[in-house]
Amino acid sequence: MALPSIGMTRLVGLLGAPDADAPAYRWLADNLRLLIADGRLPSGQALPSERRLSQALGLSRTTVTRAYSLLVDDGFLSARQGSGHVATLPLGRGRVGVGGALLPGYETSDELLDLTCAATRAPAGTAEAYAKAVQQLPSYLAGTGYATAGLPQLQALIAERYAQRGLPTDPDQILVVGGALSGVSLAVRALTRPGDPVLVESPSYPNSVEAARRSGARLSPVTVEPDGWDLDAATSTISAVRPVAAQLILDFHNPTGALMADGERERLAAALRRAGTVAIVDETMLEVELDEVVRPLPFAAHLSSTILVGSSSKSHWGGLRVGWLRVPRPLMARLLQARIADDLGAPILEQLALAELLRSRPGLHPETRTALQTSRQAMIEALPRAIPGARWTVPAGGLSLWVELPAPRSRQLAAAARDVGLLVSPGPQFAVHHGLESFVRLPYKDPPAVVTDAMRRLGSAWRNVMDSPGRPATAPLRPVVA
Template sequence: MTTTIRGGQLARLLGQWHSLPGRHRSPDYAALAAAVRGLLSDGRLPLGVRLPAERELAEALAVSRTTVSAAYRTLRETGHLTSRRGAGSWTTLPNGHRVATSGLWTPEDDRNVIDLGVAASAAPPELVPAARAAADDLPRYLGSAGYHPTGLIELREAVAAGYQARGVATSAEQILVTGGTQQALDLVLRLLAPPGSPVLVEAPTYPNALAALSARRARISTHGLDTATGWDGEMLLGALRQTRPRLSYVIPEFHNPTGHLMPADLRERMVTTAHSTGTDLVVDESWVDLRLDGGEMPPPVAVFDRHSRVVSIGGMSKGYWGGLRIGWVRASAPLVQRLAAIRVGVDMASPVLEQLVAVRLLEHAPKILSDRRAELREQRDALAAKVRELLPEWRFVLPPGGATIWAELDGPISSALARAAEDVGVRLAPGPRFGLDGTLERFLRLPFALPTDQLTEAVRRIASVRHDLDRATTPSWRTPSVIA
């Protein structure tokens, strides 16, 4: 069944499309078409969605129906829209485009594009030796069917040992191995968030978490993070008390995209409040291994859990390699068994060989993670220095860990800048992708997971198109004319 987006909903997603810098270089219909393409390219408007009728969208945007009609025609010509008389118009994938690893729509021939849409690093050199050693370990599993819904016991023990080292008493029975952190979140939502459940998230937050919640038809509410200081404790706890959500999704370690680290006292208060409101806390620990500056890490949120309200999810994508697709859930043993039962109806189990590779990599975790942190620290500092040099009006706090800088721009230009950057071979994920209803246009996530030379070149290109947005002049077609 095709999903339909209403005129008011699309208008909220489009935001201030008609007043962005550089907008006056194009007629209204062309600017509207470009804004819709931007929503499609950064994943905020999915494939196969039926757009509102021309008259409905015109009323929602307070423009003429002629403008909307011309914009739809332009989108059909570029392959972003398919229309059929009596059936409406729905979004499509243009010929020569594909869905990239970031979920963004990209041209097939994008090999020379600097991709700042993904905050994940290349594989460590230890991966190939680990894979060879894992292949030697494989024969002892070949005599069985190979289905292990909760995961191989040796990997579950290794993950549990990691929690033990962080101060959380954990047994292998409390670990479920998944196909990456995203599947861990999906399984938890299937179990704990029935369709229509109220859910509380941070703003901004991880886009794929928002997508997973939307797929569950969750009623999402948000509490905001301050760009400079992170969580406002009273605002977070007040939101929990007022909304009493079924579930709350948080990223306390090097929050994606802001990079903030939640203090220990707020973690404890959050768990206490969640228990009083009947809220399950889903704690995303994807970035926990990537502290880049000195200082002691706060205890895991699960340390403060006395009533099985905390479900921790994590994985190896950020510290090791995303292509491995190994994640996990840490929860009470009964909850893990319920998750495993659901998981059988999804994909049965994770691949045995990949789990054996993960076991081997975790044996060398101290060196791998130390090298990764050093690499990211150098790349972070190079990116920050280049932004300060070429875009001094932008403001940001240097994150103490993770792999992203959350920059406050010098205007509500994030989506316009992302579209312009595509023309010079840089892919960006604009601020609104990390929130709801087209907000966060003044912000941009800048990952520093790429090599230093690519990061500095990307900033140079971004700066060039940013300045071009300001240099646009009003063309003659904007001059009013009398038609008799």
């Protein structure tokens, strides 16, 4: 079967004009590498023959041959009999790299499928944004490089995005930090003293809960069901406990994928207002909208004392390590003071790169959205056969299915899955205290073929669990990074 190939006009357009300062083969190899790494020349696409490309670029055939062979050596091209050269990613050799987390001390191998990290690869255009950022860097080198609250142009772009969502925001209300987790952690530390009650959701993103725990908070969990929040329970807990802060993920909640509607936000905001609680609302998943939904207002539009936490890790790429807080004015001094006690600002280069990305596309890349929709569908189709009787609510956004098993055996399932080369995160990893043994989180961030393979392995693991109910659930679990 013929491989998809990139059109000559498009390729020549993407390559641009040769760089007069570099040897032509080096210019060509560097630019092709960038396009492939960046996804603009997708992995799996065939390149034009050496002869055709040399004619189109007005270069000698030897130049093109030399550039191609450099890229073959680097792992960015593979030479295939009959198909010429095909774009590949060195990463593509290990499927774990597709969405796996680089955790020190934890094994990776080509055979292991890692569903413990709900995050995607960088979309097309990321390396280009970095390249533009590098070009801008020299003008910052004469300064100290400490942008403690954030680079002004990035603060302005982020503020503008809130305004578009119906929440007028001044750039100086934005505090740029090293990712959403760092933002949540900073906010809870700034707002609470050891022993203070803090409302958290259960299940929840475990690292944010751990951040509250480590700041000495007394955790009061409220339940998030697969289809949303138990607001009656939440409002009565709030009035009984009067938490100092409430950590909430209202937009495609991790792990359930639930989205809180405006009416519910209004009710929750009223309860928090009465109790004098500051909400810390983590909007990390906001842009991972897969189905069309009525977008609710940011929680700060319902409760003005709210600190909103945002991140580029799911809208763009986790490797940027850039997130931010939108802080109500009366709290800004407190937050800044807490921030400089442990961190003096986010890296300039990454902030410049994110500003570039936000200028060209503030939300999720359409290709990422389509890929996630397709993989979510592949998972939904494969799951009933893998685990008969499993139940889930299809989330309108986010990166995972939160699956209820027909029996409370999720840690046993994770151990059995490990034996067949699949890593999954069982429900108890997302519980605030304990429980959720009937749930497993299954991210659909990998290509459909990998998802289908993962579901086949999950099915075999589930059958093993049901065949030997006494099986111990002692396998060490990989921490949930994202």
